[in-house]
Amino acid sequence: MTDPYRSSGGEACPQCSTPLERSPESIVPGVAPCPNACGAWLPTTYLASLFDTSEIAREAHDAEQAEVRRYELPPCPTCSAPLVRAWLGAAPIRMCAEHGLWVAATSAGRFDAQLAGPVARHRRLLELMALLSHPDDASRREVAKRVLALEDRVAAIEAALRDHR
Ligand SMILES: [Zn+2]
Ligand SMILES: [Zn+2]
Missing domain, CATH: 1.10.12 (Lyase 2-enoyl-coa Hydratase; Chain  A, domain 2)
Known part of the structure; x- marks a missing residue:
């Protein structure tokens, strides 16, 4: 059985399924941007070197469940489990508790500001x-x-x- 998120030999964009580019030449090492500019994947190991990830506020479980019922959540590029909504200050993000954060291009500016x-x-x-x-x-x-x-x-x-x- 082939795993759609593994068959390319790497991680895929949760929004458009294009393989993510995690090149050593990327401006920020460890960050994997989508080639179609949907957003960027920030692996947990990289985040932990930047700041205390316990500052990320996960949305209440009930709200998550309601959202799962409303529409399908994008998958984690690493394990394909649905990403949950989380917040870093005022910036909305998607998170896999184990593997990292997905920052959509639309909230990248707010995310950077909250990260400072x-x-x-x-x-x-x-x-x-x-x-x-x-x-x-x-x-x-x-x-x-x-x-x-x-x-x-x-x-x-x-x-x-x-x-x-
Ligand atoms: Zn994409
Ligand atoms: Zn994951």
Whole structure:
């Protein structure tokens, strides 16, 4: 038996079934755009290197069921299971919990805008983790300085709120 999503030897666009291009020369490594510009497939492994994927909000199960009844959901390019609707902030996306996200071309702009915050936060987290993993005093001092700066800002905000009452 042939699997329509495997017979081409790779992943297919959930919207037009054209094989996806995951070339090493692609601008963002790991991202597989549809050659017909329907959208792009972002594998979970790639997403996990970008930001904390727990920030993606999945739609309520009831709503999913209602949608399944209304019309057929596009398939996951990797496993062919129906993609479910999810949100990254205000950007609607389709998701396979195991394999990745499908970002339709129509919501790509909104998705990029919503991604900026989580990506920046993740970069800062990685920086701090790198500092913490260095056993030298200079790195520890740098982390301690950042925590102190944060405590000072919280104290200042608390003081301002007290004065406001
Ligand atoms: Zn397509
Ligand atoms: Zn899948």
